[in-house]
Amino acid sequence: MSEPTPTTEAEVRTELASMDPEHGVAYVRDVPVESLPPPAGETGALAWLRRNFFATPLDSALSIGVILLILWVVPPIIKFTLIDAVWTGTDREACLVTAARPEVGACWAFVDERLAYFVYGSYPIPERWRVDVFFAMLAIGVFWLLRLSAPRRDLGAFYFFVILPVASYILLKGFPAIGLPTVDTSLWGGILVTIVVATVGIVCSLPIGILLALGRRSRMPAVKLFSVIYIEFVRGVPLITVLFMASVMLPLFVPEAWSPDKLLRALVGIAMFASAYMAEVVRAGLQAIPKGQYEGAMAVGLGYWQMMRLIILPQALKITVPNIVNTYIGLFKDTTLVFIVGIFDLLKTIEAARIDPKWATPVTSTTGYVFAAIFYIIFCYGMSRYAKNIEARLARADRR
Amino acid sequence: MSVAQESIRDAGPPKVSPIRDPKVRAIAYQALLCLIVAFLVYAAARNAIVNLERAHIASGFGFWDVTAGFDISQTLIEYSAQASTYGTAFWVGLLNTLLVSVIGIVLATILGFLVGVARLSRNLLVVRIAAGYVEVIRNLPLLLQLLFWYNAVLKALPDLRSSYDIGGSIFLNNRGLFFPSPIFHSGGKLLVGALIVALVGSIAFRIWAHKRQERTGQQAPVLWVTLALFIGLPLLVLLSGELSVAFSYPEKGRFNIRGGVEVLPEFVALLLGLVAYTAAFISEVVRAGILAVSKGQTEAANALGLRQGPTLRLVVIPQAMRVIIPPLTSQYLNLTKNSSLAVAVGYPDLVQVFTGTVLNQTGQAVEVVAITMAVYLTISLVTSFAMNVFNSRMAIVER
Numbered sequence: 001m002s003e004p005t006p007t008t009e010a011e012v013r014t015e016l017a018s019m020d021p022e023h024g025v026a027y028v029r030d031v032p033v034e035s036l037p038p039p040a041g042e043t044g045a046l047a048w049l050r051r052n053f054f055a056t057p058l059d060s061a062l063s064i065g066v067i068l069l070i071l072w073v074v075p076p077i078i079k080f081t082l083i084d085a086v087w088t089g090t091d092r093e094a095c096l097v098t099a100a101r102p103e104v105g106a107c108w109a110f111v112d113e114r115l116a117y118f119v120y121g122s123y124p125i126p127e128r129w130r131v132d133v134f135f136a137m138l139a140i141g142v143f144w145l146l147r148l149s150a151p152r153r154d155l156g157a158f159y160f161f162v163i164l165p166v167a168s169y170i171l172l173k174g175f176p177a178i179g180l181p182t183v184d185t186s187l188w189g190g191i192l193v194t195i196v197v198a199t200v201g202i203v204c205s206l207p208i209g210i211l212l213a214l215g216r217r218s219r220m221p222a223v224k225l226f227s228v229i230y231i232e233f234v235r236g237v238p239l240i241t242v243l244f245m246a247s248v249m250l251p252l253f254v255p256e257a258w259s260p261d262k263l264l265r266a267l268v269g270i271a272m273f274a275s276a277y278m279a280e281v282v283r284a285g286l287q288a289i290p291k292g293q294y295e296g297a298m299a300v301g302l303g304y305w306q307m308m309r310l311i312i313l314p315q316a317l318k319i320t321v322p323n324i325v326n327t328y329i330g331l332f333k334d335t336t337l338v339f340i341v342g343i344f345d346l347l348k349t350i351e352a353a354r355i356d357p358k359w360a361t362p363v364t365s366t367t368g369y370v371f372a373a374i375f376y377i378i379f380c381y382g383m384s385r386y387a388k389n390i391e392a393r394l395a396r397a398d399r400r
Numbered sequence: 401m402s403v404a405q406e407s408i409r410d411a412g413p414p415k416v417s418p419i420r421d422p423k424v425r426a427i428a429y430q431a432l433l434c435l436i437v438a439f440l441v442y443a444a445a446r447n448a449i450v451n452l453e454r455a456h457i458a459s460g461f462g463f464w465d466v467t468a469g470f471d472i473s474q475t476l477i478e479y480s481a482q483a484s485t486y487g488t489a490f491w492v493g494l495l496n497t498l499l500v501s502v503i504g505i506v507l508a509t510i511l512g513f514l515v516g517v518a519r520l521s522r523n524l525l526v527v528r529i530a531a532g533y534v535e536v537i538r539n540l541p542l543l544l545q546l547l548f549w550y551n552a553v554l555k556a557l558p559d560l561r562s563s564y565d566i567g568g569s570i571f572l573n574n575r576g577l578f579f580p581s582p583i584f585h586s587g588g589k590l591l592v593g594a595l596i597v598a599l600v601g602s603i604a605f606r607i608w609a610h611k612r613q614e615r616t617g618q619q620a621p622v623l624w625v626t627l628a629l630f631i632g633l634p635l636l637v638l639l640s641g642e643l644s645v646a647f648s649y650p651e652k653g654r655f656n657i658r659g660g661v662e663v664l665p666e667f668v669a670l671l672l673g674l675v676a677y678t679a680a681f682i683s684e685v686v687r688a689g690i691l692a693v694s695k696g697q698t699e700a701a702n703a704l705g706l707r708q709g710p711t712l713r714l715v716v717i718p719q720a721m722r723v724i725i726p727p728l729t730s731q732y733l734n735l736t737k738n739s740s741l742a743v744a745v746g747y748p749d750l751v752q753v754f755t756g757t758v759l760n761q762t763g764q765a766v767e768v769v770a771i772t773m774a775v776y777l778t779i780s781l782v783t784s785f786a787m788n789v790f791n792s793r794m795a796i797v798e799r
Contacts, residue, residue: 052522062525063526255447376544
């Protein structure tokens with residue numbers, strides 16, 4: 001069969017015409033059948049609805065249940081936080097049920113009036129600019145580190161992990177010699193303390209965690225043993241007991257003259273706790289690096305620390321970034337626990353403000369908690385979005 | 401013999417100064433580390449002794465047998481402020497921790513699996529609402545959730561006088577939930593015995609049915625037999641007339657409610673918070689586990705003619721469990737550890753009773769914190785050990 005097979009409709013027709021009807025094909029349809037229109041139920045908005053929401057009786061029941069659930073939950077929330085909410089007022093009278101206003105929603109006037117307290121705690125009012133400067137410095141550091149396209153991110157890391165802690169300490173605690181009066185940490189509070197505790201945890205846990213992870217994978221038995229004991233011990237107990245240990249046992253373990261202040265004790269507890277979790281995250285990253293990388297580094301004559309600094313850690317940390325950020329989210333949420341050892345973080349200031357007789361109404365507690373919830377959701381959701389983003393970038397890089 | 405050959409033979413191991421020898425260095429580093437740790441421990445111990453003496457705080461575990469003198473709002477074992485010791489208070493706290501943890505684990509598992517499966521549903525509404533739940537709950541601190549449940553929801557319930565009254569025997573108010581409790585005058589043991597027989601019998605039947613199915617391919621009605629045992633045997637006890645039960649109904653007085661079973665609002669708040677929070681994490685674990693089973697497995701099962709239900713039950717879930725169980729266990733441990741947040745709402749768990757009240761009364765911080773940590777550490781280590789054993793049995797056997 002050397003003849004080319006006919007391809008176009010016209011060729012088919014000429015071929016058919018040249019055939020002898022007596023011997024060849026008696027009938028070949030020469031007009032293609034019109035394709036049927038899609039079944040009415042399979043396209044359009046209705047079909048989309050049916051496929052996604054009412055595919056089976058069970059699905060329909062579920063959909064209706066969910067719609068009822070949404071109708072039951074969402075309107076009251078909107079009604080409480082927006083429609084019935086009280087926006088202005090000077091004390092509890094504004095948020096009480098009266099004959100003129102039978103239903104009272106969130107008492108935003110309360111949040112508005114106590115906002116400075118929620119942000120700064122009892123930090124002296126004339127010195128609060130220092131807290132603002134601290135927030136600004138922190139924001140610069142965070143953006144410098146997180147924006148992958150930012151210039152000189154190595155300098156950024158130096159700024160974040162070295163300059164920022166020292167500068168913030170001088171700024172917030174005070175340094176009378178340069179005209180910054182000392183502010184006792186017992187006056188710090190609110191979002192300031194939440195951010196300070198979280199930042200200290202973040203800044204300390206990464207280097208200590210890396211050291212512990214390296215220690216756990218070390219070939220020196222003593223180093224390995226101490227690392228394993230530390231990591232497993234801290235991960236095996238609740239954060240509260242670590243904080244209790246830091247706040248009641250730490251003062252016993254140091255000479256009386258050095259007795260650390262309350263905030264510092266809590267910071268030590270948080271840093272200890274976060275480091276152990278970070279160590280496990282970093283260890284997972286180290287384990288994912290193929291052995292050839294270690295062997296290659298050793299073959300070109302790098303020493304242990306050079307090998308880690310130049311070859312292993314850059315790769316291991318890169319793939320662990322999403323997990324590191326997730327650990328930071330956990331840490332950020334866990335900072336609320338310092339409340340239990342008597343530190344005035346955001347949650348504690350809300351607890352203190354909501355039972356203040358000046359504002360005590362049936363809706364004050366809920367309003368305070370909604371405010372705190374918005375704060376935590378913004379931060380944690382932001383961090384988890386960032387982690388997802390990095391994860392997607394890494395996945396793209398892997399696919400090449 | 402040439403010069404070159406000679407030099408090769410003589411070379412031997414390279415001569416390195418001991419300072420540069422990795423082995424010597426390793427020993428030196430480790431010795432240094434041990435010295436530092438030993439010094440820290442020694443210094444801490446010495447300081448502690450000095451500081452404790454100055455504060456006139458006793459040391460040792462003598463306080464264990466001293467009368468406690470404080471009340472605990474929920475006790476699973478006999479306890480009274482005047483007659484019981486700190487040791488008993490410890491056990492009360494530990495049992496309360498275990499109680500809330502076990503109930504929490506069961507409920508969180510159920511809710512977590514439901515939400516996890518819901519996120520993989522075909523139904524967009526179900527997917528969205530499950531995702532929304534997970535996002536909101538996971539991004540809020542547990543402590544905030546607990547305070548919300550306790551202070552904003554449960555404490556906002558009506559007070560005693562106007563408590564919700566369901567059928568005159570169940571009361572719900574801001575002091576808790578009260579419902580009738582059965583009192584067995586006689587035959588109680590018989591009932592318990594019947595339930596134990598039903599439990600043992602159904603397990604035995606299940607094992608037998610499984611073996612027979614492997615041998616012959618015949619299936620046995622396991623579910624029906626189990627149901628029959630659990631309903632039938634207690635019914636027999638009831639019909640025999642040996643059983644006489646009375647109910648202790650809660651009665652509303654002017655200032656309190658007497659009789660019946662009381663569920664503390666602290667317990668409910670803690671349970672709600674722990675279950676909602678942990679379920680969100682469990683749902684992610686479940687989702688990841690199910691997604692880890694390759695699609696070919698589902699398609700192969702469908703090709704064999706299995707319907708949706710059996711496909712999930714017999715093919716997907718057993719393989720997913722292998723991926724799910726290790727992170728699931730760590731969620732269980734997290735729930736148990738997080739139950740220590742009870743201290744924030746005043747539920748008398750181990751930390752609230754022991755690290756809170758007992759520590760305040762005795763001042764023996766070192767001993768009390770050490771005991772508390774030892775308890776949690778034991779729970780963690782035992783669980784991880786059991787997990788490792790289980791994991792090695794579940795792992796895929798590869799050639």
